[in-house]
Amino acid sequence: MGLRVDPTYRQRRFGVEVRRLREAAGLTVSEAAQVLGMRQPHVSNVEAGRTSLSAERLQKLAQALSGTYTYPVDALLALGRESGKGWWSDYHATLGANHLDLAELEAGAVALHSYELLLVPGLLQTFEYATAVHSSGFSPAVNDVRETAVEFRMQRQRVLTGDQPPRLHAIIHEAALRVLYGGRAVMRDQLLRLIEASRLPNVTIQVISLEDEGRSAFSHPFMLIEPDVVELGTVLIDQLGKAQYLDDRQSVAEYGQSFARLSELALPPVDADAVPEARTAKDSLGLIQHILYPLL
Missing domain, CATH: 3.30.870 (Endonuclease; Chain A)
Known part of the structure; x- marks a missing residue:
């Protein structure tokens, strides 16, 4: 799948929330790429809203959070699935x-x-x-x-x-x-x-x-x-x-x-x-x- 040239606000918001999730886990972009089994540029494109992230990888990122921090992963998944269509x-x-x-x-x-x-x-x-x-x-x-x-x-x-x-x-x-x-x-x-x-x-x-x-x-x-x-x-x-x-x-x-x-x-x-x-x-x-x- 090619990269989005002009992502919608919700698609950009999905990327912003992925970045917040990564930062809450205390991971750099490079470290997140290793956790997710992805290349670093791919993670950067996700956070810019130019591409999405699979549910499996999003769950992996959420699992890197400390036990004291909770995040609405299911809602974020829905945000990523539903963006851009209507x-x-x-x-x-x-x-x-x-x-x-x-x-x-x-x-x-x-x-x-x-x-x-x-x-x-x-x-x-x-x-x-x-x-x-x-x-x-x-x-x-x-x-x-x-x-x-x-x-x-x-x-x-x-x-x-x-x-x-x-x-x-x-x-x-x-x-x-x-x-x-x-x-x-x-x-x-x-x-x-x-x-x-x-x-x-x-x-x-x-x-x-x-x-x-x-x-x-x-x-x-x-x-x-x-x-x-x-x-x-x-x-x-x-x-x-x-x-x-x-x-x-x-x-x-x-x-x-x-x-x-x-x-x-x-x-x-x-x-x-x-x-x-x-x-x-x-x-x-x-x-x-x-x-x-x-x-x-």
């Missing part, structure tokens, strides 16, 4: 790695924790809203593939209603709900879409109110993507259309704590089926409806 592969020739890597991560997640300041999360956008957002892009390259990018975003949303869908917990700042991307009618339908999406059993939506004094918003949007094993989680930070992935244990833990604090600051989740008289305090649904009524 419906998103059809878009490889037209969209960049940012799009494909995100769809692949979402497909392998059990939970998605999304925080947005100025946009509705992509997994909850209507077609018209997504089109308006992409039309506002500053990069000519974005305009060249606008229709394909919007189509791709709509395809991504199927993860929420497929077999064994991930849990989506979205926290949206009120500011994002007041920016009229596409005009009043588009934003009205988008707000209605949020209420509709909240009825899915795996979707939780909260709003942070502008009126909450002393409750400043987090400085930038992010999404915490959690697979079956927490240690293999990833934080996605999207700035000016460029994705940054953080996968070290400390960053994942810190962003998880930040999301938990944001959830405490936000209004209670949207409950579209709650009768008005049952609501005794300000909540996310009430705020969305307050913004929605002038648009009707």
Whole structure:
């Protein structure tokens, strides 16, 4: 099998985790090659995500660990097996790695924790809203593939209603709900879409109110993507259309704590089926409806 020229994020992540496993075992690349019965360049290519590693060899590497250190070897094996394959592969020739890597991560997640300041999360956008957002892009390259990018975003949303869908917990700042991307009618339908999406059993939506004094918003949007094993989680930070992935244990833990604090600051989740008289305090649904009524 030839070496991968352009490995996906998950393939690169597999290599990173193999390196972490090797380092936890206290082995140099040369020593790991001897343990695994491989040449040193092969080990280096594995750690760069350019090729994979068999289950037998991965188990050999794990056996070199000390008894006080545990590692999710089975989850790492699954990561290596599943990387790079899926419906998103059809878009490889037209969209960049940012799009494909995100769809692949979402497909392998059990939970998605999304925080947005100025946009509705992509997994909850209507077609018209997504089109308006992409039309506002500053990069000519974005305009060249606008229709394909919007189509791709709509395809991504199927993860929420497929077999064994991930849990989506979205926290949206009120500011994002007041920016009229596409005009009043588009934003009205988008707000209605949020209420509709909240009825899915795996979707939780909260709003942070502008009126909450002393409750400043987090400085930038992010999404915490959690697979079956927490240690293999990833934080996605999207700035000016460029994705940054953080996968070290400390960053994942810190962003998880930040999301938990944001959830405490936000209004209670949207409950579209709650009768008005049952609501005794300000909540996310009430705020969305307050913004929605002038648009009707």
